[in-house]
Amino acid sequence: MNALGSLVYDSPAALARLPESVYCRLDALPYEPDMLADLILNPAEHAHWRSMRAVEKRRHEWLLGRCVAKHAVRSLLERNLDLRLSPAEIEIVPDPYGRPVVRCGADPLVCTGTPGPAPALSIAHSNGTAVAMAVLNPDARVGIDLESLSHRRQDFEAIAFSPDERYLLAALPPNLRQEWALRMWCAKEAVGKALGRGLSAGLLAFHITRAETANGTVEVELRDGALHHFPQLRGKLLIVDTARESDFVFSAIIFQQGAVRMRPSRQEILEYLLQKMGELTEDWDYPDPVGPESKLFTGLGFESLDAVVLCTAIQEHYQTPMPFAELLAEIGQQQRDLSIDELANFVNTHLGGPAGADATRRVQ
Amino acid sequence: MSIRTLLIGLDGATFSVLDPLMDQGVMPFLKSFFAEGARAGLRTIVPPLTPPAWTSLMTGRTPGQHGVFDFFRMDSPVSRHIRFFNSNDVQCETIWSLASAGGLRTTTINFPAMFPPPHISGYVVPGWVPWKQLRLACWPENLFEKIKAIPGFNQRELAMDIKLEEKATEGISDHAELGPWIELHARREQNLFQVLRHLSEEDPSELTAVLFDGVDKLQHLGWRFLRPEDDRPLTEDWEFHIRDLCLNYFRCVDDLLKQMCELAGPEATVLIASDHGFGPTYDVLHINTWLEQNGYLAWSEAGAAHDTQGALLGVGQVAKHTWLMDWNKTKAFATTPTSNGIYVVVSDGTSPGVPAAEYPAFLKKLSDDLRTIPSLRTGEPLVSEVFTRDEVFQGPHHDAAPDLTLILSDGGLVSILPSKETVSQRPTVSGSHRPVGVFGARGPAIRRGFVANELSILDIAPTVLYSLGLPLPEELQGRVPEEVYRDTVLKEHPVQRTAGSGPGGPASSVPVPGELEDEETVLERLRELGYIE
Numbered sequence: 001m002n003a004l005g006s007l008v009y010d011s012p013a014a015l016a017r018l019p020e021s022v023y024c025r026l027d028a029l030p031y032e033p034d035m036l037a038d039l040i041l042n043p044a045e046h047a048h049w050r051s052m053r054a055v056e057k058r059r060h061e062w063l064l065g066r067c068v069a070k071h072a073v074r075s076l077l078e079r080n081l082d083l084r085l086s087p088a089e090i091e092i093v094p095d096p097y098g099r100p101v102v103r104c105g106a107d108p109l110v111c112t113g114t115p116g117p118a119p120a121l122s123i124a125h126s127n128g129t130a131v132a133m134a135v136l137n138p139d140a141r142v143g144i145d146l147e148s149l150s151h152r153r154q155d156f157e158a159i160a161f162s163p164d165e166r167y168l169l170a171a172l173p174p175n176l177r178q179e180w181a182l183r184m185w186c187a188k189e190a191v192g193k194a195l196g197r198g199l200s201a202g203l204l205a206f207h208i209t210r211a212e213t214a215n216g217t218v219e220v221e222l223r224d225g226a227l228h229h230f231p232q233l234r235g236k237l238l239i240v241d242t243a244r245e246s247d248f249v250f251s252a253i254i255f256q257q258g259a260v261r262m263r264p265s266r267q268e269i270l271e272y273l274l275q276k277m278g279e280l281t282e283d284w285d286y287p288d289p290v291g292p293e294s295k296l297f298t299g300l301g302f303e304s305l306d307a308v309v310l311c312t313a314i315q316e317h318y319q320t321p322m323p324f325a326e327l328l329a330e331i332g333q334q335q336r337d338l339s340i341d342e343l344a345n346f347v348n349t350h351l352g353g354p355a356g357a358d359a360t361r362r363v364q
Numbered sequence: 365m366s367i368r369t370l371l372i373g374l375d376g377a378t379f380s381v382l383d384p385l386m387d388q389g390v391m392p393f394l395k396s397f398f399a400e401g402a403r404a405g406l407r408t409i410v411p412p413l414t415p416p417a418w419t420s421l422m423t424g425r426t427p428g429q430h431g432v433f434d435f436f437r438m439d440s441p442v443s444r445h446i447r448f449f450n451s452n453d454v455q456c457e458t459i460w461s462l463a464s465a466g467g468l469r470t471t472t473i474n475f476p477a478m479f480p481p482p483h484i485s486g487y488v489v490p491g492w493v494p495w496k497q498l499r500l501a502c503w504p505e506n507l508f509e510k511i512k513a514i515p516g517f518n519q520r521e522l523a524m525d526i527k528l529e530e531k532a533t534e535g536i537s538d539h540a541e542l543g544p545w546i547e548l549h550a551r552r553e554q555n556l557f558q559v560l561r562h563l564s565e566e567d568p569s570e571l572t573a574v575l576f577d578g579v580d581k582l583q584h585l586g587w588r589f590l591r592p593e594d595d596r597p598l599t600e601d602w603e604f605h606i607r608d609l610c611l612n613y614f615r616c617v618d619d620l621l622k623q624m625c626e627l628a629g630p631e632a633t634v635l636i637a638s639d640h641g642f643g644p645t646y647d648v649l650h651i652n653t654w655l656e657q658n659g660y661l662a663w664s665e666a667g668a669a670h671d672t673q674g675a676l677l678g679v680g681q682v683a684k685h686t687w688l689m690d691w692n693k694t695k696a697f698a699t700t701p702t703s704n705g706i707y708v709v710v711s712d713g714t715s716p717g718v719p720a721a722e723y724p725a726f727l728k729k730l731s732d733d734l735r736t737i738p739s740l741r742t743g744e745p746l747v748s749e750v751f752t753r754d755e756v757f758q759g760p761h762h763d764a765a766p767d768l769t770l771i772l773s774d775g776g777l778v779s780i781l782p783s784k785e786t787v788s789q790r791p792t793v794s795g796s797h798r799p800v801g802v803f804g805a806r807g808p809a810i811r812r813g814f815v816a817n818e819l820s821i822l823d824i825a826p827t828v829l830y831s832l833g834l835p836l837p838e839e840l841q842g843r844v845p846e847e848v849y850r851d852t853v854l855k856e857h858p859v860q861r862t863a864g865s866g867p868g869g870p871a872s873s874v875p876v877p878g879e880l881e882d883e884e885t886v887l888e889r890l891r892e893l894g895y896i897e
Contacts, residue, residue, distance in 0.1 A: 173455045280500070283512075303526045309494060328447075
C-alpha cells in the first residue's frame with residue numbers, strides 16, 4: 001500500500017484517455033501538516049511553507065497540492081524513465097505568472113545525472129481535495145481544474161458566463177445544467193492554466209463554443225485578450241475533457257496534437273449547406289440550380305417548419321446550439337427571406353467565426 | 365430474426381368512433397382483433413396532446429419527467445422566442461433506446477419527437493418532419509436512399525405536408541378540398557405501411573412500430589361526418605360523399621392492420637394504442653383576448669392592428685405571435701394554440717411582471733377568473749379544470765411547463781390570436797381531444813376477448829418492454845397490466861425490474877444550489893480578475 005493511503009491514481013474515466021499523463025488525487029492530508037511538510041518539501045519550499053500567512057485552510061490546500069504534484073511527477077519519471085526520486089528532490093516553483101514548474105535541483109537535466117525532459121505539471125484544489133496532472137512531453141502544456149458541485153450560488157451563471165455561453169447552457173437538459181455550468185467554468189480554468197497565465201486575460205477571452213454531453217468535452221476558443229499572447233491559436237478550438245465524480249467536476253487539457261482542431265471556415269460552412277440543399281432539392285425534383293443566393297422561402301418553397309428542421313439538422317451537424325428560433329421569428333416579423341449565403345453567415349457567426357464583411361452583411 | 369412486438373399507434377383513436385365502425389362492418393379485422401385479444405380505454409396525461417402524450421407512451425413517464433409539454437417550447441428559460449419541439453427535448457430513456465440497450469433492434473416509423481433521429485440499433489423514420497426534409501431526418505443516414513428505392517415511393521405522400529396539417533387545425537372552408545384531403549391521408553398510411561413492410565421483409569426488428577396519424581386529422585375535420593349525432597343529420601349528397609370517404613379511410617386502416625398482423629406472424633405480441641381520445645367541440649375560447657379584457661395581457665401596436673380573421677392559428681404562424689404582445693404590460697399569456705397552457709411573467713425585481721411574492725395569489729385569482737368563463741352553447745363554465753404545473757408537471761422539467769393548463773369542458777383548444785370576442789361558436793361541430801383513448805393487445809400471451817378496466821398511457825412502455833423480454837427500469841411510472849395476460853404467463857415470466865436512471869434521471873440526482881461557502885471562492889476569483897468589485 002502506498003504510504004499515502006488515500007492517494008488516488010485512477011483519473012475520472014473521461015480524463016483517463018489523456019495520453020501519457022499521470023494523474024493524482026488526494027482527499028485529505030495523510031499526516032499531520034508539519035510532519036508532512038518535513039517529509040516532502042525541499043528547503044526552499046519548506047521556507048515558503050513556514051512563511052505562508054494564509055489561513056490554515058489555504059496552507060493545508062497548498063501542502064495538499066504539493067503532495068499530489070510531487071507524487072504525479074515521481075510516478076511519471078519512474079514509469080517512463082525509471083527514475084526514482086524522493087518527493088523532496090522534486091521542487092515545484094511558480095513561474096512569473098504563477099504556473100508551477102518542476103525542477104530537480106538546479107536543472108532537471110542533471111539532477112540525477114540522467115538526461116531527461118522536465119515534466120509539464122498542473123495542480124488544482126477545491127474543498128479539501130487536490131489533484132495534479134503531470135506530462136512528460138516537454139512541448140505539451142497541461143491544465144487541470146476541479147470544483148465542488150455543492151454550495152454553488154444561483155447567480156453563478158450570470159457572473160461567470162457571457163450571453164452566448166449562457167445560451168449554450170440553456171440548451172442543455174435542465175438536470176445537467178448546474179453540473180455543466182461548472183464543467184464549462186473548469187474548462188476555462190484548465191485552458192488558462194495550460195496557457196500559463198490563468199484567466200488573467202479575462203473570462204471573455206476564453207469563449208466556450210460547445211459543450212458535448214455525449215463525451216464530456218468542452219470546446220474553448222481564445223478571444224482577443226488571450227490571443228495577444230497566443231496568436232497561433234486564433235480560429236482554433238481547444239478541446240477540454242471534463243468529468244464528474246461524486247461531488248466534484250474535473251477538467252483537463254493537454255495541448256498537443258489532437259487537442260486543437262480548426263473551427264470550420266465560412267467557406268466550409270457554405271459548402272456544407274450547398275451540398276445538403278443540393279441533395280434535398282434533388283429529392284424534390286427541383287428544376288433550378290441551387291447556389292449561395294438561392295432564397296429558402298420564395299425560391300426553394302420552404303414552409304416555416306422546413307426551415308426549423310433544416311436549422312435543427314445544422315445544429316446537430318455542428319453540435320452547437322444556435323439561436324435559430326430568434327432568427328426565424330425575426331424573419332417572420334419582417335416578412336423577409338433568407339438566402340443560403342445568409343444562413344452560412346449566421347452559422348459562421350454562431351460558431352465563433354470572425355465578423356468580417358461577409359459575416360456582418362445585412363440580411364436583405 | 366422476426367418481429368417480437370408490433371406496436372401500432374392510432375393517433376387520437378377513440379372507441380366512440382371505432383365501435384360503430386366495427387359494428388357496421390367497416391373495420392372487420394379490428395373487430396376480430398379485439399375478439400381474439402384484449403381491449404381497454406387508455407387514459408392519457410395532461411395535456412391530451414400529441415407530442416407530450418406520445419412521448420409519455422414511448423417513455424412511460426409524465427411530461428414533468430420527460431420534458432415534452434407541447435408542439436412548441438421556449439427557446440431557452442430566458443427567451444420569449446418559441447421553437448418547434450424535437451427529440452432533444454425528450455430527457456429520458458424511451459422504449460427505443462431501452463430496446464437498443466437490451467441488444468434488440470427497433471424499426472420506428474412516423475412517431476413524433478424522433479427528429480433529430482436517435483442513433484438506436486435499427487431504423488428511424490421520424491414523424492412530424494416536412495416531406496422536403498425527410499432525407500435529413502432518417503436513421504441510419506443511408507436509410508432514406510433505401511426507402512427511396514421502394515417501388516412507388518412518394519416522398520410527398522409519406523412525410524408531412526405542413527400546409528395540409530394546418531388545415532386540420534384551421535379548417536377547410538371548401539368541402540371540395542375535403543375529399544382529396546381525406547383520400548391523401550389514406551394513401552399516406554399505405555405509404556407508411558410500404559416502408560414498414562419493406563424494412564420488415566429485408567431486415568426485421570424485434571420491436572417494430574408505426575404510427576398512423578390520419579385518424580386524428582380526420583376526426584378533427586370530419587367529426588360531424590363520422591358522428592352526425594353530435595351535430596345535425598347529414599342531408600346533402602356531398603355530406604354523404606364525405607362520410608363515405610371517411611369510412612374508406614378507416615377501411616384502409618383496417619386492411620393495413622390486417623396486413624401488419626400477418627407480417628408480424630402469430631407468435632408476435634401486437635399492441636394498439638392511441639395517444640388520446642376524441643369528442644365533439646363547439647366553442648372557441650380566445651384566451652389572449654380574454655386575458656387582455658381582464659387586465660392580464662396587453663397587445664402591442666402590431667397586435668392591436670392584427671387582422672382577427674380566423675379562429676385558430678396554423679403551425680407556421682405560431683413563432684411570430686410574440687411580437688403581438690406588449691411585454692412591459694403583459695402578466696399572463698398563451699403562447700401556442702395547442703396545449704391550452706398559460707404562462708405567467710414573473711418579475712425578477714426590476715423587470716415587468718408579477719412580483720415573485722404575489723405569484724401564488726396571482727395564480728389563484730387567474731384560475732378562479734378563468735373558471736367563470738361561460739360556454740356560449742350551454743351557459744355552463746367553459747373551463748372545466750385549471751391545473752397548476754405543481755399539480756400535473758412534477759419532475760425535473762417542471763420549470764419548462766406552462767404555469768397553468770386549462771381543460772375545456774368540450775375538450776377544445778384555445779385560440780391565441782386577438783379577437784373581437786372572448787368566446788365564439790364554431791360554425792359546425794369539430795373534433796377535439798379527449799382524455800381516454802384506446803388500447804388493444806393480441807398474441808399468444810394475451811387473454812382472448814377480454815375487456816379490461818381503463819389503463820394508463822404510462823402502462824404502454826412497461827407492456828412493450830415486458831413483451832420484448834426486457835427488464836423494466838424502476839423510473840417507469842406505469843405498470844404491466846397483468847390482467848390482460850393469460851393466467852400462467854406472469855408466473856412463468858415474472859416482470860423483471862432494474863435500477864438505474866437514464867438521461868434525465870430523477871430530480872434527486874441534481875445538486876441543489878445552496879449556501880454557500882464555495883460561492884465565496886468563485887466571487888473571490890472573479891474579484892481578483894477585476895470582474896466584480
